[in-house]
Amino acid sequence: MKNTITRIETPNLILRLFVPEEAQLLKERLDDNLEIMMPWIPWAKDEPEPVDKKRERIRSWIGDFFSNKEYAYGVFEKESGDFVGSSNLFGRRGKGTTEIGYWMDHLQTGKGYATEVTYALTKLSFEHMGIEKVLLYIDERNAASQRIPAKLGFTHEYTYRELAKDENGDRLKFQVWVMFAEEFKKVDKFESVNFKTTGIWN
Incomplete structure (x- = not known):
């Protein structure tokens, strides 16, 4: 898995590498979203982190990106520059x-x-x-997230149970959504996407 694209421009968004100077911003937005994220994202239980830890984490994301381990992008509105979220590409599911x-x-x-x-x-x-x-691996309880791969033409291949349990003591279930390269279909309203290889500051 190798990726040299450090900046992606879509019709409404810019995806780019976080920089260490954005540690405070990242912490503030994560802290404000923790209650919402807690049921869906396992690592949310380790939050909140101090800002110094966030700065270290961003540096590690940059290192992982250029080592081709995994790719983390901050997501920002193109017009306003406002923070939107964070996205990742992982290679942990096999070659x-x-x-x-x-x-x-x-x-x-x-x-x-x-x-x-x-x-x-x-x-x-x-x-x-x-x-x-x-x-995409999506918690079965998260109906809103399930609609996203469905809209883009992914196939829900199977659902599996995890060791972890919910607040009622039931095993968590995750849906696995899959798309193969030959199944990818362009979506006109997103097709102005632009991929760039730049420095980490751009």
């Missing part, structure tokens, strides 16, 4: 695959941004990274 992950600031939901991000990272995987299979 020839990527897994998409993201979280959106609750102040920015309802605008279709998660769908726009998912489309951009899917297109990046197939057209610039030579990936054959893109996956």
